[in-house]
Amino acid sequence: MQRIITVFILCLSLAVGSTASAQDKGSKRPDRKEWFKQMRCYKHDFMAKELSLTKEQQEKFFPLYDEMESQLHKVQRESMMLEHKINTSSSLVSDLEYEKAAEAMVEVKGKEAAIEEQYLKKFKTVLSAKQLFGLKQAERKFTRELMKQHSQMQERHRRR
Helix, strand or coil: CHHHHHHHHHHHHHHHHHHHHHHHCCCCCCCHHHHHHHHHHHHHHHHHHHHCCCHHHHHHHHHHHHHHHHHHHHHHHHHHHHHHHHHCCCCCCCHHHHHHHHHHHHHHHHHHHHHHHHHHHHHCCCCCHHHHHHHHHHHHHHHHHHHHHHHHHHHHHHHC
């Protein structure tokens, strides 16, 4: 899941960089919230197809899935903010502060696992066993697809 968030951030930075160059050519910079909304729709479509979700399943599954992703993002963001605070500290950082930050960064994985386990139980009420099994595979496939598209965009950008 953290890999998906990292890819989103990577794609976002690419989109911001490419829109900055496009802005020089007179086009408007897309709204960040709109970009995330489009990305969420793309992911929903992708996951629905990969998991062969019915319309009824989609209506029940995606609100839960988005809720889970929101909670995961919050946990990850808290960890990143602590990491950023340590990295950008203008004063000398003590060994104890480094140790506490390192522990917090490791604890994120446990918190993520707890959130995913909590939502797995909820997903069982919506998805079949086969769909439940395919969920992680679909997430990984989505990440690979984003990375592939990112590489293709970079390649096109280099050719210019």
